[in-house]
Amino acid sequence: MALWRTTAFICLQWALQYAVCREVNLPSGPLYRVAGFPLSLPCAVSGYEGARTQDFEWFLYREDAGGRQIGVISTRDRGFPYAPFQSRVRSGEVRVERDSGDRARLVVQRLRPEDQGRYECYTPSTDSRYQGNYSASVIVKVIADTLQISHSRSLSGPPLTEGSELQLTCSAAVQSKQHTHLSVTFGVRGGGAGTGAGPGAAGGGQGHNLREVISIGRELGVAPGRNGDYEKRYRDGEISLEKRRGSAEGDRDLYVMKMAAVAPGDAGSYFCEAAQWILDPEGGWERIAQRTMELGNLTVQPLADTLTVTTTPQGEVILQAGNPLSLTCEVGGVGAWARSALLVQWMRRGAAGDGGVGAEVEVARLGPDGVVGWGDDTSRGRGGSMEKEAEGRYSLRLFSTHAADSGVYRCAVSVFAGRRDPGPSSPATITQRSDGVIVNLKTKEVRVSTVAELSRGPLLKRGNTVSLLCNVSVATTGPSRVEVQWLMRREAPKGTEEEEEEEVEVEMNGRKRLAALTYDGLSRSYSNGSDVSVERLAPGCYRLRIHAATPEDQGHYLCLAEVWGQDPHGGWYNTGARAESASVHVYLYARATDQLLIPLVVGVSSALFVGVVIIATVTCCFMNRLARQRSQK
Template sequence: MRMASWRGTVVLCFQWVVHALCREVVVPSGPLYRVAGFPLSIPCAVTGYEGPRTQDFEWYLYKDDSQGRQMGVISTRDQGFPYAPFQMRVRSGEVRVERDSGDKVQLVFQRLRMEDQGRYECYTPSTDSKYQGNYSASVTVKVIPDTLLISSPRSLIGQPVPEGAELKLTCSSAVQSKEHTHLSVTFGVRGSGSSTETGTQRDIIAIDKELAVRPGRGDSYQKRYDNGEITLVKSVGDGGMDVYTMTMSAVIPGDSGPYFCEASQWILDPDGVWQKIAQRSLEVGNLTVQPLANSLKVASTPQGEVTVQLGSPLTLTCEVSGLAAGGRSGLLVRWMRTGTVTGGGTEEEVAQYRPDGVVSWRKDSSRGGGGSMEKEAEGRYSLRLFSAHPADSGVYRCAVSVFAGKPIPGPSTAATVTQSSEGVTVNLKTKEVKVLAVAQMPRGPLLKRGDTVTLLCNVSVITTGPAQVEVQWLHKTVVPVQEGVDKDSVEEKVEVLASLSHDGLSRLHSNNSSEVSVDRVSPGTYRLRMFSAQSEDQGLFVCQAEVWGQDPQGVWYNTGAKAQSGNVRVYLYARAADLLLIPLVVGVSSALFVGVVIIATVTCCFMKRLARQRTPK
């Protein structure tokens, strides 16, 4: 019955389907093409049986030149079952049966040999009460020679590379087979991150058996592949070998570890499932990625302290080292300044050089074209002030933000690391400037509401060279404090009313109720006029003077010298018309009151008299 045809068994099964189960043994459709020297696994399952759930299996081999003679390979119930060619291989475990369950097993060849080619039959000894169904099934195995080749130059030599460096690995592979097989190539790293464990491996990117590029599993490799940071390209090489090149545009510390290249040969079995029939792996070297936080160095020159003559040029240089070669990382270079040479005060940005090459200056640092910021060479940036002014003194630092692997980062991209240089103290030798400001109100009649108020500010400057004065007029008023505080408490409010710049430009800063003008009436004398002054224009007035000097290049700059005058009180009296209005209002009110009283009295008396006349006698 073991040799009976499958078709006859099916007919017999259908005849007994109502009365009994029908045993069926199943193996894959053939032929199966496998490569010598690599594993072979043939599954076999039995269904529709009676008896115990754990079934026995016996495997036979019918070689092509055996003329139908069978050769026992292995049995699950008889240790003496294998024929002589298989006895040693079965004892060593090279040929074995692995159970998936009680009624499903696999015949496994650890290393297939050319002489293992033939038809393999899976037989299940009967445990049924009646002998019905098919008790065996067979599949043909074709053994093809191993032609899989792989090679790779060992480009990783163990030297640490900085974070953000480009990694490029190549691997060559080829296979020559008469059968239609496909080749896949995978690049990966063993261990987890910087771990040296070899028990795990991470596939980075591959060209799979269907010739599609596939990134490794996990968000990291998928995202980097989608962003174009990891690529794999196939090209034609020498000697019939195809060359596979993996490129990582910027490595990160987590990329550290031993790298490998793996080539696999695949074939499509008759059941439509792809099977890996050969595989070779090759170590390409160990990668150690040094974090930028450890390798980046930022230095500025000159170092320590530098003194510059007023109007002389000032040049500061920023040196950036520890970056990966090739310029694959974007740099944002900023010059920062603390406003005093003692290191106190607020740090502010002077200028910046963006990764896209655009230079921007702080608004009051543009200096009318009196400075520049340039990239002199890779990793070397200079800040030049063509004519140094007193406002340029302070402590300068170069701050560098690195975007590893992103030459032109997006506006929301976070920097990989930011580092600053030591401070450079810049002192300016300036000429001595003395300034004095005196505010006064010209003598004249008493000021009344609606009059024009005139205030003068006399400024005297002692210095060498050209000088100009910028004058500000300050208005001080007394206002009550916030609610909830002592009602008798008041505070002084100071606001800039108007100013006259050193180049003669007047500015009005306050929403004053009166019209205001400022001008210079003579050298050293500056005038403030308030037309049609009102009550809210009263208070204390102060003038403040700042001296501007001129450098050798003719550029005006603020010397920092300033002076403030004493207070001048402005009080407005009432006008004569306003004084006449008071008795007029009082008189009208009094007359109206007297008239009402008289009318009321007369009316009351008249009504009483009229009532008495009408009373009957």
């Protein structure tokens, strides 16, 4: 047992001594770097004793110097550098940068061909005894700079209108015996309004608000910039980057970046950056060369500054009812028409005589897909048209105007900048409206009056058919027709609030619409409760019948009459003349059977109760008497 403990103690002591051995580490070599570009060699020391801040000394062994040692730089001795490096150290071109107390890196800002060789990192001892290694070395190969970059044309000329297409090209190539990869990045400095670029977008030393737009990485993967909205635009296909190989060996590859629709936030100074990458022996990619080519400044003119929407004629249009109406909407300042989709709408507000007061409704629209839709009156599709006559010119025609066509007309144009086929939920880039055109229609004089009454007969009771008459009188010239609607307001039970109307009930000023007889003779019922019907008994006389009336049908009834006229083309239109009758109160009395029902039920119940009591009493007495007689025997 004692021998086992001694052996374990010796092994533990040996392991602890091994664990604290000094060790200096450098990247594995050889490392290939490009002349004229930086070299960064990290060096780390571990397992040391003494202060946590260690010193570092760098030496170079050139291949053409027969293994002669050249001092490069030291963290503890300013006079350490040999003559070839003294001026470069003083200027800061060669320096040591600390990552921590025991980690530092040698930085050569611009490599020279004579910097090729074996670099040694030495750490002077701070240990109580000499153990481990105190230096490490790595071979650095300096290769020629063959990275080339150019562009065919720069951004120049007048500003681009918002929504226009932008195309930038950049040629890049590298000729190297080593296996290297090339990456190309398109970016922009400055501008950035509305792109959502965060604070981290600023590129130190390369201009304010530096943003990467899109790039092709060293492994040929395309990636959008993370600042701004480039990722979303890339997913939507609005930004792309394409690599086109050179036509002959040695030709530079062409990189083409496209923006389908520029926005004001895309303004700025654009550049193309090419970088050469190599895979180091330890498996990490290192950028060994980089060049940037300025492509010029881009100015974007917002659509809000250029878009114009006008209508003709202007001012006021006065027409006789039945005459055609023609309006034209002209759109300008959109830029390239083929790049942007438009939604054109004709809107109407109020009546001309009211100064355009009231809710605005859509008359017609021409969507980005070229489909015409009619808004407030779908029947207009048979009596009107909306057409695209030319680029930026849209017409609205009503073949026969009605009184309801009076009002203030405006043309509203929504532009989807740079999108030929926007989705249904895609927001428009901008919407602009024209000045109003007042359309005033002169109509013939029409007078109408209505009277509603209950038809004569016995008192109305539950289950009876209720008949209501509406007498309409119209005074006008020319053909006319009447459309009659029946309205009803129920009586609320005492001490309660008014009943909530059911979803199927159509309310007009708090009243329920029951039924209607249209101007073309069609009857319509809007009630899902009682069975109702409406009919025309004679010219000017209309009847509403409620079959099998219930207490819920009690209330105040009235009729509303609207006059329709005929235009010269034979079409019927609402003249706007209407009259509403006074209300008629409908009350239902109880039937005789309803009044006798309760006494009958009470009487029958009482008789049955008394009969049961008498029979039970007689039976009980008889059984008691029979029992006594049996007991006497």
